[in-house]
Amino acid sequence: MNGIINLLVNGLATGMLIFLLASGLTLIFGLMSVLNFAHGGLFAWGAYGGVWLYAATGSFFVAILGAVVIGMLLGLVLERLVIRPVYGNHIQQILVTLGAMLVLSELLKVVFGPNPLKADVPPLLNGSWEVEGVILIKYRLFIICIGAIVFAGLLFVLKRTKIGLIVRAGVMNPEMVQALGIPIRRVFTLVFMAGAGLAALGGALLAPYSGVIFAEMGMQFAILAFIVVVIGGMGSIQGSAFAALLVGLSGAFMAYYVPELSLAANMLLMVIVLLIKPSGLFGAKG
Amino acid sequence: MSGRRTDQADDMILETEGLTIAFGGHVAVQEVSLKVERNRFKSIIGPNGAGKTTLFNLLSGQLRPTAGYVRFKGKDITPLAPFQRTRLGMGRSFQITNVFPNLTVLENVRLAVQSQQGVRLNWYASAKAYRRFEEEAKHWLDMVLLGNRIGVMANYLAHGEKRKLELAMLLALQPDLLLLDEPTAGISIEEVPAILEVIRKVKEAGNRTIVLIEHKMDMVLDLSDSIAVLFNGKLLADGRPEDIMNNETVQAAYLGGLYDDAVASAGD
Ligand SMILES: Nc1ncnc2c1ncn2[C@@H]1O[C@H](COP(=O)(O)OP(=O)(O)OP(=O)(O)O)[C@@H](O)[C@H]1O
Ligand SMILES: [Mg+2]
Numbered sequence: 001m002n003g004i005i006n007l008l009v010n011g012l013a014t015g016m017l018i019f020l021l022a023s024g025l026t027l028i029f030g031l032m033s034v035l036n037f038a039h040g041g042l043f044a045w046g047a048y049g050g051v052w053l054y055a056a057t058g059s060f061f062v063a064i065l066g067a068v069v070i071g072m073l074l075g076l077v078l079e080r081l082v083i084r085p086v087y088g089n090h091i092q093q094i095l096v097t098l099g100a101m102l103v104l105s106e107l108l109k110v111v112f113g114p115n116p117l118k119a120d121v122p123p124l125l126n127g128s129w130e131v132e133g134v135i136l137i138k139y140r141l142f143i144i145c146i147g148a149i150v151f152a153g154l155l156f157v158l159k160r161t162k163i164g165l166i167v168r169a170g171v172m173n174p175e176m177v178q179a180l181g182i183p184i185r186r187v188f189t190l191v192f193m194a195g196a197g198l199a200a201l202g203g204a205l206l207a208p209y210s211g212v213i214f215a216e217m218g219m220q221f222a223i224l225a226f227i228v229v230v231i232g233g234m235g236s237i238q239g240s241a242f243a244a245l246l247v248g249l250s251g252a253f254m255a256y257y258v259p260e261l262s263l264a265a266n267m268l269l270m271v272i273v274l275l276i277k278p279s280g281l282f283g284a285k286g
Numbered sequence: 287m288s289g290r291r292t293d294q295a296d297d298m299i300l301e302t303e304g305l306t307i308a309f310g311g312h313v314a315v316q317e318v319s320l321k322v323e324r325n326r327f328k329s330i331i332g333p334n335g336a337g338k339t340t341l342f343n344l345l346s347g348q349l350r351p352t353a354g355y356v357r358f359k360g361k362d363i364t365p366l367a368p369f370q371r372t373r374l375g376m377g378r379s380f381q382i383t384n385v386f387p388n389l390t391v392l393e394n395v396r397l398a399v400q401s402q403q404g405v406r407l408n409w410y411a412s413a414k415a416y417r418r419f420e421e422e423a424k425h426w427l428d429m430v431l432l433g434n435r436i437g438v439m440a441n442y443l444a445h446g447e448k449r450k451l452e453l454a455m456l457l458a459l460q461p462d463l464l465l466l467d468e469p470t471a472g473i474s475i476e477e478v479p480a481i482l483e484v485i486r487k488v489k490e491a492g493n494r495t496i497v498l499i500e501h502k503m504d505m506v507l508d509l510s511d512s513i514a515v516l517f518n519g520k521l522l523a524d525g526r527p528e529d530i531m532n533n534e535t536v537q538a539a540y541l542g543g544l545y546d547d548a549v550a551s552a553g554d
Contacts, residue, residue, distance in 0.1 A: 183367070
């Protein structure tokens, strides 16, 4: 029984981490339909930024916040220079964002050196509690909490604020939103920045979790994030969260019970979901 | 007519000069110089493909002209984006129904209300402001007789209801100039009077300028202070309804024998 609870907590923590990594992509890819292959580069920049700021300031809070700001600034530059000319053209988006991905990870090596860096869990979040034989690792609980907060925050902003309504309308019909007197381009820049900031947040939180960071770390997680957005249904925050938890939990249980299959499990999950419901679990259109 | 003692240009809310747009080799709008008097009702008529919608697209900024300019409230707005023109007080409806399908009826109108009220893009609206937006959105929905459909997703509305919803969104912007592109297109005969009634109400309030594109001549003659005729992208005539109906060029080029009844009733 305890073993199962342990697997559950670990699966949830991994799932929430995946959700954090995927949440930015839900905005950029799911809502705005931009195939952003530079997303992994934003994770890595968040991770490096967080580690560097933590070492420099000694405050994990400042490090996380700073990583988000770095992500948003990179998002601003990326949107203005790279994405804006290719809205609506997926082939060109793939090409230019792959290029941007390379530039982002090479720049990391220039700034921080080519070798992997160690990433520490801050003392306050280090260690674990033992409750009735179940070991609860503090940092994992922390990630679950942050994931839940980001989830609730995103839903609130999208469903209950002025900007949320504009974003939901803008992805359906940008021209009509313009006609209502709203500068839709600026709104899209903002959404892209928010997505990039969330990606960097995911990266910054991932770093202490995996303990070591390197310039190409973003790529494998970017693929995972794309899988989660597709399984969940394009543009659905609930869908992404649900799919991320599903991926996290199935990963944990598979690794325990059928380790041979655990690598293929996510792909398998995606194939099954898309066969049954092509628009994804929470997808509206399709 | 105007009681105010201002110079000539001030009575024109909208003016175009030599407005031209070509798509490849095809000139869809050619050297159109049009004046629209403030707080009056002008209709634009012309056969299919005459360039009426394209002219609207030039006025509202969806398209940029190849030559000529657009002046709104005395200001050259030719280089402005659509959203900037809306903020200056110009609002338009589209010939093809244009609502947000996956938002509720209320949310559709609330978007217009919040855009009209908060020029600034602040993220958050206090709960009180939020409720005020909704109250106002309901007001406009009542006006177009959709008050009982507020919670419905817009894509579940019947076609006529969607057109009413569009009208509510446009009214919520409270524009000084309304550009209406065939607001009754594609809706059933029984529903036309309701839309007509809304337009008439706006007209009778007397504080807004309306430009209407319409094929239904009875409606045009009933509402218009002046009529402009577009033919092959060119402005063929512009004047009082009775003059237009009796204009020989217009009759030869466009009206032909088709609208004899309408001419007869206009001559009454
Ligand atoms: N974006 C475009 N690209 C190329 N040609 C266009 C474009 N928009 C309009 N046209 C052409 O310009 C001409 C005028 O079209 P427009 O839609 O303005 O006509 P209209 O007077 O509104 O007709 P209707 O009464 O049928 O609505 C047509 O020949 C049309 O094919
Ligand atoms: Mg038209």
